[in-house]
Amino acid sequence: MSATRLVKSRMRLLFSLLCLIMGMTMLLAPASTTAKTYQKAVWIPVDSTIERGLESFLHRAFADAQKQQADLVILHINTPGGEVNAADQIGQLIRQAPMHVIAYIDNQAFSAGTYIALNANEIIMTPGSSMGAAAPIDLAGNAADIKFISGWSNKMKAAAELNNRNPDVARAMVEIDTEFPGLKPKGTVLSLDAQQAKQLGYADDVVSNKEELLKKLGIQPDSLQAIEPTGGELVARWVTSPIVMSLLLIIGLGGIVVELFAPGFGVAGTISLFAFSLYFFGHYVAGFANWLHIGLFVIGILLMLLEIFLPGGIVGAIGFISIVTGLVMAAYDTQQGLASLGVAALITAIVTFLLVKKYGVKGLFNKFVLGDTQSNEEGYIAPRDQRELEGKSGITLTPLRPAGVVKVEGKRVDAVSVGGYIEAGTAITVVQVEGTRIVVAELELKE
Numbered sequence: 294m295s296a297t298r299l300v301k302s303r304m305r306l307l308f309s310l311l312c313l314i315m316g317m318t319m320l321l322a323p324a325s326t327t328a329k330t331y332q333k334a335v336w337i338p339v340d341s342t343i344e345r346g347l348e349s350f351l352h353r354a355f356a357d358a359q360k361q362q363a364d365l366v367i368l369h370i371n372t373p374g375g376e377v378n379a380a381d382q383i384g385q386l387i388r389q390a391p392m393h394v395i396a397y398i399d400n401q402a403f404s405a406g407t408y409i410a411l412n413a414n415e416i417i418m419t420p421g422s423s424m425g426a427a428a429p430i431d432l433a434g435n436a437a438d439i440k441f442i443s444g445w446s447n448k449m450k451a452a453a454e455l456n457n458r459n460p461d462v463a464r465a466m467v468e469i470d471t472e473f474p475g476l477k478p479k480g481t482v483l484s485l486d487a488q489q490a491k492q493l494g495y496a497d498d499v500v501s502n503k504e505e506l507l508k509k510l511g512i513q514p515d516s517l518q519a520i521e522p523t524g525g526e527l528v529a530r531w532v533t534s535p536i537v538m539s540l541l542l543i544i545g546l547g548g549i550v551v552e553l554f555a556p557g558f559g560v561a562g563t564i565s566l567f568a569f570s571l572y573f574f575g576h577y578v579a580g581f582a583n584w585l586h587i588g589l590f591v592i593g594i595l596l597m598l599l600e601i602f603l604p605g606g607i608v609g610a611i612g613f614i615s616i617v618t619g620l621v622m623a624a625y626d627t628q629q630g631l632a633s634l635g636v637a638a639l640i641t642a643i644v645t646f647l648l649v650k651k652y653g654v655k656g657l658f659n660k661f662v663l664g665d666t667q668s669n670e671e672g673y674i675a676p677r678d679q680r681e682l683e684g685k686s687g688i689t690l691t692p693l694r695p696a697g698v699v700k701v702e703g704k705r706v707d708a709v710s711v712g713g714y715i716e717a718g719t720a721i722t723v724v725q726v727e728g729t730r731i732v733v734a735e736l737e738l739k740e
Contacts (some may be wrong), residue, residue, distance in 0.1 A: 343375025346530030374404025425484030532575025590619030
């Protein structure tokens, strides 16, 4: 019996030692394991609507972070969502980044913003912030087709699995017509607040504010480097939005049409030029347009102007094709460029119809296509002799700079001033007629 008690006693002693060792290990592990420290951290905003301009900015921002040898990137996400294609490219950029990426959400990261966050190594939220509601919709606000939803759901699922998050939660954020027991009923999409996200493993931590975040990461606020978008990049983000793209093309094309009906180069032409310049500037800064695309557009405009002096319409047709090619190729996506240009062309056609209805076809095409032609059978037909207008009085219909349009004896005629600028509505007299060239001077009224 004594031998048995001895064995039991030794077994209890051994068991006690094992428990003591395990306890010591658990107590000492936190003290011996130091938290990961970061040598260089950068702060990058991901705010407003997600579009191609944001993608271009983030490519530059991550490149700058790598040049600064940053080992931590904090993405400050605050967005209602945006373009799925842009979010997909941003997600790929985050996955391929050599540094640790944290998605910090202190307000909202819905739709495409959730996808961007899921691609980060960590997600940290603040109380009151939300994420989810990632069902894709079209520009009209309707749900996308089932094929697109299925593809987007798979992308969300794959992004969730990157960091061992429950893929069904990601799918529940996308699939409206699917029921996920314990997550959401059919006919809705899932969105999560900070505490719900943490419980489901979609938020790695919840902090009160930015200061607490930096404290947890061991980062001094004054050492944090912020990479902000430049003024040009902000313009590019605005211009590359599909709605703004279409609006600029509508203004540009509409301005050309209005200018065809208005003598001289006036307000409509200036606005049109500004709209096209803004379109190309934004896409150039975003990295989508280059000098070839701009050159094609400029050449097209010049060929369209040349059509005024050359008969036949071939030069004008080539110019039109060149303009369309330049505009579409400058867009970040050919399909989107064609869609925006199509919308602009439709609205411009409506404007043209209304102007033709008001001013007649002659007001448009007589300014754009050369009407006089030379024929071997008929010979050259000279323009009508207008020498009878010499010495007659009239009024300027447009400003003369020095060219413009005047009205003499009820007739609208092109004219040039003899002494420079003359305001519209000024009384003039025809001082000289040389062929088709009519020279006028301001009429001096006798007191």
